[in-house]
Amino acid sequence: MTDRRLAVEAWESLFRAQHEVFDELRSDFDDSDMSQAEYDVLLTVTRGDDMTARLRDVTANMLISQPSVSRLVDRMVANGLLSKCPDPEDGRGTLVRATEAGVSSFRRVASIHGASIARRMSLLSNDELAQLRDLSSKLRAQRPRS
Template identity: 70%
Template sequence: MTDRRLAIDAWESLFRAQHEIFEEISADFDTGVLAQGEYDVLLTVMRGPGRTARLRDVTANMLISQPSVSRLVDRMAARGLISKCPDPDDGRGALVRATEEGASAFLDVATVHGRSIIERMSGLTDEELEQLRALTSKLRSPRPVD
């Protein structure tokens, strides 16, 4: 059985670390090139083949509701950062593709943001980073139902 106090202490430590780090590295988006939500959309899109992703995959990677993602994607398309077209394999779905302007903006911000993340995480060894990745992945996995 899990130690209740230890579980709560560990959760609070994780939550506070995430909050402090997030607050610190959010400054990477103060330039106005891309908002953090736009960066998150482009992160998924840029990782896809041909800088393209299904809208449902973008939504799955975001921490906001599906309607909010749809509105964000529409605003980004209006700004020329991405294009949106019907998914030929799913009549109800859409594909989102980074434009040259969107890819360029993403790469500019990603360079700065990546440096901030590396600097912040540099206090951990590679072994600790692997452990952290494994532990957070385990926490994100669905729990078995008893």
Template identity: 75%
Template sequence: MTDRKLALEAWESLFRAQHELFTEMNTDFDHTDLGQAEYDVLLTVTRSPGMSARLRDVTANMLISQPSVSRLVDRMVARGLVAKCPDPDDGRGALIRATDAGVREFRSVATVHGRSIAERMSRLDDAELRTLRDLAEKLRGR
């Protein structure tokens, strides 16, 4: 059986590390037109086939509620970063597609943000990074 105290210590350490890194990396967005949440939407959409993803898949990758994601996507549509259309496979759903402008914005931020992530994660060697990735996936149930 898992040691409860150790489990709590591990959770707290993981939570605090994630929070500190996330806070530090928020500065990656200080001089851009994209916020962290918009970046996350575009990350999911641009990684999907045809740069198009179901709204429910975008929501599943976000740390905010479904109504908040819907409002965010609507604001992004208004800014011309994404387009939203009915999902032909789900009458209640929507497809989100990155526009050319959205892809350009995403790529300009992704370059800086990717460097920032690599720099901060360089505290770990490649074997530790693989272990961290694998453990995080295991905790996510994958």
């Protein structure tokens, strides 16, 4: 059985570390014309085949509600970062594709943001980074039983 006190201590440590690192990395977007939420959308889209992703996959990767993602994507379309079209494989679905301007903006910010992440995470060895990745994936993959 899991030690409840240790579980709470581990959770608090994880939560505080995530919050502090997130606050520090947020400054990567201060001098950018792209918000962190827009970056997150483009991260998902640019990883897709032909710089395209289903809107439902973008929504699944975001930490905001589906209506908020839809409004964000619409703003990004209006600002020329994305284009939208119906999903030919799902009549109710939508595909979003990064435009050249979107890819260019994303790459510019990704270079700065990636360097900041690497610098901040350099406190950990490669083995520790792999362990952190694996443990985080394990926490995300397993839904606790009631």
